[in-house]
Amino acid sequence: MxxxxxxxxxxxxxxxxxxxxxxxxxxxxxxxxxxxxxxxxxxxxxxxxxxxxxxxxxxxxxxxxxxxxxxxxxxxxxxxxxxxxxxxxxxxxxxxxxxxxxxxxxxVVIQFSDGTVHVxxxxxxxxxxxxxxxxxxxxxxxxxxxxxxxxxxxxxxxxxxxxxxxKDVIQACLMTDGAYRLVERYDWSWQELLDCLGSDGAEALIAKTRTAESGTRAGTFSGKHHDDASVALCVLTGTSTPN
Structure with missing residues (x-):
């Protein structure tokens, strides 16, 4: 494909x-x-x-x-x-x-230094x-x-x-809709998604998405059962990643 x-x-x-x-x-x-x-x-x-x-x-x-x-x-x-x-x-x-x-x-998902996440x-x-x-x-x-x-x-x-x-931004990510399905379909929070990206990387996030999709009967959700998934994670200059 x-x-x-x-x-x-x-x-x-x-x-x-x-x-x-x-x-x-x-x-x-x-x-x-x-x-x-x-x-x-x-x-x-x-x-x-x-x-x-x-x-x-x-x-x-x-x-x-x-x-x-x-x-x-x-x-x-x-x-x-x-x-x-x-x-x-x-x-x-x-x-x-x-x-x-x-x-x-x-x-676009932005994580601020005060702990808030803006989507x-x-x-x-x-x-x-x-x-x-x-x-x-x-x-x-x-x-x-x-x-x-x-x-x-x-x-x-x-x-x-x-x-x-x-100065208020820790990190941000850009995602296609196929990459935020864990939030849209599988009850993850945006913070959980950011934590997974930060600790395990984009490949791991997409692998978890594919595992969730494979465990779901086709037709459970509207739209395609599998979709292209792409992520760009950005850590801003002069900021530190969260623990």
Missing amino acids: VNEDFVAAGGHFAVVLDGATPEPDVDNGCGHSVRWLVKTLGSHLVAGLIEHEDAPLPDVLHTAISTVIAAHADECDLDNPRSPSATVAVLRERGDYVDHLVLGDSA VMDNRIHGFPDRSWADLRHLRNVDGGFWVAGNSPAAAGNALTGTCLA
Whole structure:
């Protein structure tokens, strides 16, 4: 199975993208795979974060989406509401500040020095639990619907964003929805998830997720029984990891 996630990190940023599963048995109007979109968008997003270290994150994402659109608009029908798309999570250390951006149902989880944990997830798609594929395609990237990165640069301006003081942050992680299933489906707390990441690492967390999924009868939960799972754990410069 092809992994349709993308993870990258630099000295002051981390990026996680999750390609959306294509709608089954329909023409999406694009000659490129979801994996192509995720890799191309992720690469342009990383380039923007390196080149424009202080630019607002929605602006960097807007430029990346626009660049990808320009790369295949002449050969693909990007007005097709089924065209490839992805969720995006970004964390950036910018001097005394930490910025985050979330678009779609990936997550940024921030642990503060006072012991609190702040979770940022864009759950707008979950507001339509009973809608069919045919309904959802027309709710994508429109006001009152949900927003993802793909065929509309305007999605960047609808991402969830925030900034906090770097001195207050111990660590943060970026996760695709397949990687936070232990919280979403199996009653873990976010603190338990962070503790597992800190002590055992991302591979162990994902292994525990696969074990839980394998012990669950298919159809118990809505959505895919197994999903791509990717994590980026960030420990900020000048901070110490928790005991």
